[in-house]
Amino acid sequence: xxxxxxxxxxxxxxxxxxxxxxxxxxxxxxxxxxxxxxxxxxxxxxxxxxxxxxxxxxxxxxxxxxxxxxxxxxxxxxxxxxxxxxxxxxxxxxxxxxxxxxxxxxxxxxxxxxxxxxxxxxxxxxxxxxxxxxxxxxxxxxxxxxxxxxxxxxxxxxxxxxxxxxxxxxxxxxxxxxxxxxxxxxxxxxxxxxxxxxxxxxxxxxxxxxxxxxxxxxxxxxxxxxxxxxxxxxxxxxxxxxxxxxxxxxxxxxxxxxxxxxxxxxxxxxxxxxxxxxxxxxxxxxxxxxxxxxxxxxxxxxxxxxxxxxxxxxxxxxxxxxxxxxxxxxxxxxxxxxxxxxxxxxxxxxxxxxxxxxxxxxxxxxxxxxxx
Ligand SMILES: Cc1cc2nc3c(=O)[nH]c(=O)nc-3n(C[C@H](O)[C@H](O)[C@H](O)COP(=O)(O)OP(=O)(O)OC[C@H]3O[C@@H](n4cnc5c(N)ncnc54)[C@H](O)[C@@H]3O)c2cc1C
Numbered sequence: 001x002x003x004x005x006x007x008x009x010x011x012x013x014x015x016x017x018x019x020x021x022x023x024x025x026x027x028x029x030x031x032x033x034x035x036x037x038x039x040x041x042x043x044x045x046x047x048x049x050x051x052x053x054x055x056x057x058x059x060x061x062x063x064x065x066x067x068x069x070x071x072x073x074x075x076x077x078x079x080x081x082x083x084x085x086x087x088x089x090x091x092x093x094x095x096x097x098x099x100x101x102x103x104x105x106x107x108x109x110x111x112x113x114x115x116x117x118x119x120x121x122x123x124x125x126x127x128x129x130x131x132x133x134x135x136x137x138x139x140x141x142x143x144x145x146x147x148x149x150x151x152x153x154x155x156x157x158x159x160x161x162x163x164x165x166x167x168x169x170x171x172x173x174x175x176x177x178x179x180x181x182x183x184x185x186x187x188x189x190x191x192x193x194x195x196x197x198x199x200x201x202x203x204x205x206x207x208x209x210x211x212x213x214x215x216x217x218x219x220x221x222x223x224x225x226x227x228x229x230x231x232x233x234x235x236x237x238x239x240x241x242x243x244x245x246x247x248x249x250x251x252x253x254x255x256x257x258x259x260x261x262x263x264x265x266x267x268x269x270x271x272x273x274x275x276x277x278x279x280x281x282x283x284x285x286x287x288x289x290x291x292x293x294x295x296x297x298x299x300x301x302x303x304x305x306x307x308x309x310x311x312x313x314x315x316x317x318x319x320x321x322x323x324x325x326x327x328x329x330x331x332x333x334x335x336x337x338x339x340x341x342x343x344x345x346x347x348x349x350x351x352x353x354x355x356x357x358x359x360x361x362x363x364x365x366x367x368x369x370x371x372x
Contacts, residue, residue, distance in 0.1 A: 002028045004287055005129050005138035006109075007117045007151050009035060011273050012259020013144025014100035015280030016287075018053070021107035023288045028138070029101065029109055030131060032116035036098035039146075040167050040237035042195045042202040043093050044180065046274045046348040047086040052281045053103075060099040062197040063090040067179035068341050072331045073186060074226050079179065080341035084349045088180065090197050100277075117145070120154050127254060140287050141255040143262070144280070147242040152261050155252050160263050162240035165206035165270065166216040168224055170234025172201055183223055184327040184335070187213065191327070192223045201229060206241065206270055208324045243267040244317070247310040251298035254290075256283045264309070268316040268323075271348065275309055315354035322365050333368035334361060 004020050006013045009031035021027045031037070043062070050057055064087040070078045082088065105111055112133065119130040120141065127141045143151030147162060174196045181194040190207030203224050205216045213219070217236060224231045242263045250257045258264070259276030266275065286301035294300075323330040334340055346352035 001126060002026045002136065002138040003291055004028075004140045004142060005030060005127070005136060006142040006144055007129075008144035008146055008149055008259075008261065009033075009037075009101050009111065009113065010039060010097055010144060010146055010259060010276070011100055012261070012264070012276035012280045013142065014097065014104050015052070015277040016142050016144060016258055016284045017104035017109040018100065018107055019281055019284030020287060021104055021109040023284070024108075025288065025291060027104070027109040028136065029104065029111045030115050030117050030129070030136075031101075031111065031113040032132075034114045035101060035111070036094040038094045038237075039097065040165075040239035041093045041273070042167055042193060042204045043091040043096065043197065043273075044195055044271075045089040045091050045096070046271070046350070047089055048349045049274045049277050052278060055103055057089070057099075060091055060096045061089045062092050062095075063174075064088070065090055065178075065180050065196070067177075068344070069179040069181045070331070070335050071181070071183045071226075072328065074183065074222075076331070078336055080338065082345035083342055084345040084351070086349070088345070088348065090195055092197055117151070120151070122253060125254075139254065140290065142283060142287070143255060143257045144259050145261050147240040147260045149261055152257055155255050155257070157248065157252070157257065160242055160245055160248075162242055163207065164212050164238055165204060165241050166220060166236055166238040167202050167204040168220045168231060168234045168236050170201050170203065170224065170229055170231065171199060172229050172233070174199060174201065181227075184331050186223060187216075187219045189324045191324075192219055194223065194227060201227070201234075203227075203229070203234075208243070208267065208270075208320050241265060241270055241272075243270065244310070244313045247306045247313075250279070250283075250302040250305055251286075254298075256286065256298055256301055258283045264305070266316055267313060268320040268354070269348075274348070278309065279305055312353045312355055315358040319354060319358055319361055322362060326365070326368075329368040330365060333364045
């Protein structure tokens with residue numbers, strides 16, 4: 001019998017396992033893929049996540065970035081520098097995620113990869129977990145199985161809408177003058193981006209409102225060509241996104257949802273790595289308290305996530321609802337302002353909340369609408 005079984009070895013699951021194992025609890029991570037595994041993602045991570053861990057992330061940072069470039073319909077370029085204390089990290093997910101799991105293993109967590117969870121059964125004061133390699137028991141369960149995993153549904157949480165995003169991973173020489181690139185206008189109700197890694201680009205596209213276009217490939221082709229990158233040299237991956245859509249419960253009987261399994265993904269930026277890892281840290285604190293006899297600990301986990309991260313997400317969603325409807329106006333009255341990039345950096349660093357800027361942003365957007 002384990003104290004905790006964590007289902008899913010992404011950043012949210014690995015962070016939960018790390019902190020629980022560090023507290024001396026017996027933890028098993030179950031992962032259906034063989035590690036290291038690739039997760040379709042652009043791999044931008046806020047360095048502010050480091051404050052929750054006592055190890056150095058340097059070995060898995062492929063590139064650090066301050067320069068940001070924007071375009072609207074591939075023209076009207078704007079360049080800005082992030083002035084936050086630390087630059088944004090670019091990571092390769094197969095490397096970053098595996099490193100986090102290894103850190104958890106270093107604290108004593110066990111890993112069974114290439115082992116899918118196929119069913120769970122509530123046994124009252126413990127969970128029985130069926131896998132493709134036998135049955136295991138644990139006092140608590142952590143659902144960290146991402147946007148498409150089955151755990152949330154099995155635990156009785158409502159199905160939440162999924163969107164799809166695509167990313168073209170393409171090896172290419174990356175010059176020193178590279179930047180984090182965002183493109184608005186090329187895709188309706190969404191955006192495209194190009195994040196450089198050590199020797200490759202992650203070129204992505206997502207829509208945040210309405211229906212996704214039938215084929216993202218044309219957008220990816222056109223956008224990658226604008227950087228002189230041949231799309232044929234890379235590979236396109238598509239993956240669902242479970243964006244935040246309301247503050248739903250994140251706990252049930254002896255179980256919690258962390259990361260994208262609980263829709264802990266920013267609805268404006270699609271940032272899921274940092275909030276997923278923070279949810280793992282908070283979930284570990286709650287399970288540690290529950291194992292010590294605190295009957296309210298898991299409910300407190302839901303309350304803490306709602307009061308910290310979740311409280312700000314309605315503002316992110318409101319800004320997304322306006323910005324992605326009229327990106328040309330958003331570009332003119334918002335992105336072009338020198339403070340826009342500074343606020344983006346501060347939000348990713350957790351220094352500023354969307355609530356602090358939302359009314360100004362929305363007033364400017366509405367003013368832009370009125371003036372045409
Ligand atoms: C195209 C794209 C670009 C993105 N870019 C960024 C970005 O630049 N920055 C950012 O912060 N976020 C980004 N995101 C979001 C981010 O990738 C996710 O939010 C993040 O990976 C969620 O982490 P997680 O640990 O919750 O889940 P995941 O990383 O999805 O891990 C879940 C794990 O659970 C495993 N699993 C599933 N079912 C089972 C089962 N039955 N049994 C055992 N294991 C199972 C899966 O194999 C997987 O390894 C992007 C998303 C997409 C789609």
